[in-house]
Structure formats: structure tokens, C-alpha cells
Amino acid sequence: MPLLNTNSSSYRVPILLTSLTTRTLCLLGLLSILICLNIYFVCAIVLPSFTSTQPSPPLEPPSQPYIPPYYGVPSQRIPLSQRKFTSQAIDDYLHHKSKTMTDKDLVTLLNNCFPNTLDTTIEWYDLDFPHTFLITGDIPAMWIRDSTNQILPYLPFANQDDRLKALILGVLKTQAEYLYYDPYANAFLRPWYATAMVQDKAAPLHGRIRDRVIPQYDSQYVWESKYELDSLAHFFQLGNDYIKATGDTSGVFGNILWIKTVRRIFQVIHDQQKGTWETEQQQQQQKYVRPTKPPHPLASNVTHARRRDAPLPLPLAQGYRFTRMTDRPTETLGANGLGGVSKRCGLVKSAFRPSDDATTFPYLIPANAHLSAQLKKLSQHIRTTTTLVAHDNTALHDIATEAQFLGDTIHQAIYTHAIVHHPTYGEILAYEIDCYGGYLLMDDANTPSLLSLPLLGFINDDDALYQRTRRFILSPANPWYFSGTFGHGVGGPHTGYAMIWPISLLVQIQTATDEDEVRQCLDTLKQLAMVTNGWMVESFHKDHPDAFTRPWFSWANGLLGATLASVDLRFPHLL
Known part of the structure; x- marks a missing residue:
């Protein structure tokens, strides 16, 4: 047989095809692997770099609950046997808050301060009458402004305690007695009917006997006659808030x-809307009599104060003047007792501020704002009362009409004349103006203040005008804002340089929208209480809190209770 010829073409073709097929398959496999790797590279690396979707950030751990610092504020509420007035509703409230509040320092402060007015300042009351006489604390007189602020924090509990409700109404009725006698006076002594109803063998107290005032008061009734517009506004506020809280319109109307008192107050408002020279010319035509030094009270019939007969109301025809022999310019008025010169513009003059210091310019804007808001509220209360008292519906309707007119007039005048431009803060409210173009940029700790305007019902706390004004007040641009190593806040001329008032910090808390601001102010007050024996005081030094004034100041104590109630509504976790 012939040998196999491997070089022949018939055998070379199959072998070549087999070799080509194997190599092709390998190449195809490698190509497939490369394609898969490219697809993975594009999908996993390239495409995510071009997409805007970012991976979700890791969840933050839940915030820790606020743990307030504890300083050990001392408990100072006086024993039950020594308290001047007790309310079961107030005691139940304090007991409840003591169990629910986590900040034990604030619990102690609340128990010390909130009932302080009832515990220590109710000097006389008759719940059947009803009339109430309470003092400011370490001064044995009843201020219209202070007594309103001292008693207001208890209004939310009035319908739970009939005795407390009568006590509050008694404050309003006593204020009406006082202001009917002298609507220009700011502070009064124990009323004539109260003296007759108690066994008081001590010699009666007398008010300022050397002040020369028109109208001239009897110092057996009046402690001091500094005309402060906010006293009239606070009188209206107590009535308005009492009606709102209790629904008892008949107790007021x-x-x-x-x-009768409201009518005399309206007369004062209209007189104090006149310009200075307008008043001077009118009084010269009426044969104005220069105020003279009053007789010493011991020369008068002191037994008159022990009768139930009310003194005759003072005449108001000659307006108001005040002079005092003093080395402090804030304690007297210039221009022969008239005070700063002003032009009629719809606003109402105020001879003195809520601090009892004389005004620089007569139109005190916070007091006018306060009065405007309260007059409009009074008008609304009268108009919405479905059943007016039958004996004097016409008089009440007339009061409602006049109150609305005056409230609107004052409101418009504030926005027309009291907004000024500050180079840093823009359009803000002035503290005082004269409507001749003069204005004073500042704020004082005492309310009504510019800082407290939302609490007075005049403006919303988120209003841009208020927010700009607030930033100015809480800055070095306000000459009475102090910042020290211990505290930061507003003071005033009454206590002078570097002295901050707790009242201003409490108002700051109530008008703050920032939690950190509230927390910082509360912490300052807690540390202050460590050196003031557990109480709020009038003022303290910005660097040295142990330098403070008036350790018994009921208004500030009551305001602390109202402020904590405000914090409880807005930032309950801080308590």
C-alpha cells in the first residue's frame, strides 16, 4: 500500500480549520471577558460620577435631652402662719409644677416668687366689699402700675378660686377709688375706708409733704403724685384682663x-394731648395760681382719714405741674413744673416714666402704645358685651366710642411721628419724642418699655419694625444696655450705670424666639438667685451680682411666675 502522504492538500485543510476554530473561540472568550469588565467599569464607576444623586448621609444620633444646670437655689417661702392671703388654687398649681418640672432651681424660684404678692404684700382686703390694698414690697404704698402687675399673674386661676377672684376685683375697685380722687397720682396710702375698718393705733402714714403739685393732694391719701401715663394704661389693662379671664363684665362695667373714674381719666388724656405753650396760654387766661408748699399734714384734721367718707375729687381745670427740691434732675420737672416742651400731635404727654424718673421728651412712646392698645380693647369689651348693666348703657356706649377714637388717634400718631432712622438698625421706634423733631433713642427696663410692646398687645413679636427695635435695645447702641462678666441686659437711669434689672431679662425671655437666648437668661436669673436669697430683686451689677437693690420687690417676683408660664407654653423642655 502506498504510504500516507501528510503533505497532501487534502489533509492540510481540516487541520487548518480546526486550529482556526480553537483560536477564534479563545479570542471570543477573551473579548467577552473584556466586554463584561468594561460594562462593569462603566456602570459601577463611570456613570455614578456623572449623576447628581448623592448617597444619603448617615443618620445623626438622636439629640440628648436638655439637662439644666443645678445651683441649689434656697427655698425661702414664708411659713403658712405668716402669709397675708392664701389661695388653694395657687398652692395646687405650685404643688403640680413641683412634680412635673425637671429644673429644680426653677421649681424653687417658682415656689419662692410666684406667691410672693399674696404671701407678703396684701395689707388689707374686704372680699365682700370687695376692695384690696397691697404694697409694692419694701415701700408701704400702693402704686397703680405695680399693683396691676403684682396681681395679673393670678388671673388664670381666678375662676378656680372665688376668694382670689374677689381679691383681684378688689384691686381694680381700689384703683378706681384712688384715681377718681387724683388721676395724676401714681402711688397711694391705705385708703380711708380701710383705715376705718381695722384696729390701727399707730400714727397714720403720710405721703410726700414738700412736693409742690397741681392739683394739690392731701398727703393722708396720696404717697406721691408723679403723673405717669402708664398708670392710667395699667388701670385699663387690669379691667380688660379681668374681663377676659373671668367673663365678669358686671364687676367692672x-x-x-x-x-366716673374713666370720665376723669379721659379729661386728663385730652388735657395732656395739648402742646406745652397751648397749655401755658390757656392757664394764664384762667389766672393760673403758682403751686405753693402744702401745709404740714399734722396741722390738718388727721381724724378725717379715719372716716368712711370719701374725699372730694381734686379739681383738674389747671392741668398738672410738679416741682420737688432735689439734687437729682430726674426727680423734678422744668418749665415751672410743666416738664419738657412739646407740640400737639395726637400723642399724650407723660411727666414721668414707669421708673418714676422724669421724661426727657414728654411723649413717652411705650406708655402711649400701652394706652392705645388698652383703650381699643376696652371699647371692644363694651361693644361685645351682650348684656350691659341697665343703669348706664348710654354712658358705657359713650366710653366705648371715646376709647376707640383715642386709641386709634394715639396709634396713628406713633406710626407718624415716633419711627426714626438708626444708621445701623434702620427704621426703629424712639423711646421719647416731642413732635418738634426731637427724639431719644434708648429703652428702660421698667414696663411699659419698647422691649415689652408685644406683651402690651400693641405689635406682633414677628413684626419687622419691632424686631429691628429689639435688636437695637439689646445692643450697646442702647445706652442703658449693659454687658458684664455676670450678666447682660437692660437697666435704666433710676439705678444708674452697670445695673441690670431682672424685669428686663424676664421681658426678654417672653419676647424671645431663640431657645438659646431663653436658656441663657434663665441661667443668669438662677445664678442671681443664689446671691439674692432666692428672690428676684430690683437690679444687680453686671459684674458683681451681690451688689443689688431692693431685695423685696413683689412686681419682679410675680413676673417670674408669669414668665415661666410663658416658657412652659413655648419651650416646655427647658423647664
Whole structure:
């Protein structure tokens, strides 16, 4: 047989095809692997770099609950046997808050301060009458402004405690008695009917006997006659807030003396809307009599104060003047007792501020704002009362009309004349103006203040004008804002340089929207209480809190309770 010829073409073709097929398959496999790797590279690396979707950030751990610092504020509420007035509703509230509040320092402060007015300042009351006489604390007199602020924090509990409700109404009725006698006076002594109803063998107290005032008061009734517009606004506020809290319109509108008092207050408002020279010219035509030094009270009939007969109301025809022999310019008025010169513009003059210091320019804007808001509220209360007292519906309707007119007039005048431009803060409210173009940029700790305007019902706390004004007040641009190593806040001329008032910090808390601001102010007050024996005081030094004034100041104590109630509504976790 012939040998196999491997070089022949018939055998070379199959072998070549087999070799080509193997190599092709390998190449195809490698190509497939490369394609898969490229697809993975594009999908996993390239495409994510071009997409805008970012991976979700890791969840933050839940925030830790606020743990307030504890300083050990001392408990100072006086024993039950020594308290001047007790309210079961207030005691139940304190007991409840003591169990629910986690900040034990604030619990102690609340128990010390909130009942302080009831515990220590109710000097006389008759719940059947009803009338109430309370003092400011370490001064044995009843201020219209202070007594309103001292008693207001208890209004939310009035319908839970009939005795407390009568006590509050008694404050309003006593204020009406006082202001009917002298609507220009700011502070009064124990009323004539109260003296007759108690066994008081001590010699009666007397008010300022050397001040030369028109109208001239009897110092057996009046402690001091500094005309402060906010006193009238606070009188209206107590009535308005009492009606809102209790629904008892007859207790206010059914009081004939209240109606007579409001009429005399309206007379004062209209007189104090006049310009200075307008008043001077009018009084010269009326044969104005220069105020003279009053007789010493011991020369008068002191037994008159022990009768139930009310003194005759003082004449108001000659307006108001005040002079005092003093080395402090804030304690007297210039221009022969008239005070700063002003032009009629719809606003109402105020001879003195809520601090009892004389005004620089007569139109005190916070007091006008306060009065405007309260007059409009009064008008609304009267108009919405479905059943007016039958004996004097016409008089009440007239009061409502006049109150609305005056409230609107004052409101418009503030926005027309009291907004000024500050180079840093822009358009803000001035503290005082004269409507001749003069204005004073500042704020004082005492309310009504510019800082407290939302609390007075005049403006919303988120209003841009208020927010700009607030930033100015809480800055070095306000000459009475102090910042020290211990505290930061507003003071005033009454206590002078570097002295901050707790009242201003409490108002700052109530008008703050920032939690950190509230927390910082609360912490300052807690540390302050460590050196003031557990109480709020009038003022303290910005660097040295142990330098403070008036350790017994009921208004500030009551305001702390109201402020904590405000914090409880807005930032409950801080308590």
C-alpha cells in the first residue's frame, strides 16, 4: 500500500480549520471577558460620577435631652402662719409644677416668687366689699402700675378660686377709688375706708409733704403724685384682663365709680394731648395760681382719714405741674413744673416714666402704645358685651366710642411721628419724642418699655419694625444696655450705670424666639438667685451680682411666675 502522504492538500485543510476554530473561540472568550469588565467599569464607576444623586448621609444620633444646670437655689417661702392671703388654687398649681418640672432651681424660684404678692404684700382686703390694698414690697404704698402687675399673674386661676377672684376685683375697685380722687397720682396710702375698718393705733402714714403739685393732694391719701401715663394704661389693662379671664363684665362695667373714674381719666388724656405753650396760654387766661408748699399734714384734721367718707375729687381745670427740691434732675420737672416742651400731635404727654424718673421728651412712646392698645380693647369689651348693666348703657356706649377714637388717634400718631432712622438698625421706634423733631433713642427696663410692646398687645413679636427695635435695645447702641462678666441686659437711669434689672431679662425671655437666648437668661436669673436669697430683686451689677437693690420687690417676683408660664407654653423642655 502506498504510504500516507501528510503533505497532501487534502489533509492540510481540516487541520487548518480546526486550529482556526480553537483560536477564534479563545479570542471570543477573551473579548467577552473584556466586554463584561468594561460594562462593569462603566456602570459601577463611570456613570455614578456623572449623576447628581448623592448617597444619603448617615443618620445623626438622636439629640440628648436638655439637662439644666443645678445651683441649689434656697427655698425661702414664708411659713403658712405668716402669709397675708392664701389661695388653694395657687398652692395646687405650685404643688403640680413641683412634680412635673425637671429644673429644680426653677421649681424653687417658682415656689419662692410666684406667691410672693399674696404671701407678703396684701395689707388689707374686704372680699365682700370687695376692695384690696397691697404694697409694692419694701415701700408701704400702693402704686397703680405695680399693683396691676403684682396681681395679673393670678388671673388664670381666678375662676378656680372665688376668694382670689374677689381679691383681684378688689384691686381694680381700689384703683378706681384712688384715681377718681387724683388721676395724676401714681402711688397711694391705705385708703380711708380701710383705715376705718381695722384696729390701727399707730400714727397714720403720710405721703410726700414738700412736693409742690397741681392739683394739690392731701398727703393722708396720696404717697406721691408723679403723673405717669402708664398708670392710667395699667388701670385699663387690669379691667380688660379681668374681663377676659373671668367673663365678669358686671364687676367692672356695673361699678358706677369706675364709670366716673374713666370720665376723669379721659379729661386728663385730652388735657395732656395739648402742646406745652397751648397749655401755658390757656392757664394764664384762667389766672393760673403758682403751686405753693402744702401745709404740714399734722396741722390738718388727721381724724378725717379715719372716716368712711370719701374725699372730694381734686379739681383738674389747671392741668398738672410738679416741682420737688432735689439734687437729682430726674426727680423734678422744668418749665415751672410743666416738664419738657412739646407740640400737639395726637400723642399724650407723660411727666414721668414707669421708673418714676422724669421724661426727657414728654411723649413717652411705650406708655402711649400701652394706652392705645388698652383703650381699643376696652371699647371692644363694651361693644361685645351682650348684656350691659341697665343703669348706664348710654354712658358705657359713650366710653366705648371715646376709647376707640383715642386709641386709634394715639396709634396713628406713633406710626407718624415716633419711627426714626438708626444708621445701623434702620427704621426703629424712639423711646421719647416731642413732635418738634426731637427724639431719644434708648429703652428702660421698667414696663411699659419698647422691649415689652408685644406683651402690651400693641405689635406682633414677628413684626419687622419691632424686631429691628429689639435688636437695637439689646445692643450697646442702647445706652442703658449693659454687658458684664455676670450678666447682660437692660437697666435704666433710676439705678444708674452697670445695673441690670431682672424685669428686663424676664421681658426678654417672653419676647424671645431663640431657645438659646431663653436658656441663657434663665441661667443668669438662677445664678442671681443664689446671691439674692432666692428672690428676684430690683437690679444687680453686671459684674458683681451681690451688689443689688431692693431685695423685696413683689412686681419682679410675680413676673417670674408669669414668665415661666410663658416658657412652659413655648419651650416646655427647658423647664
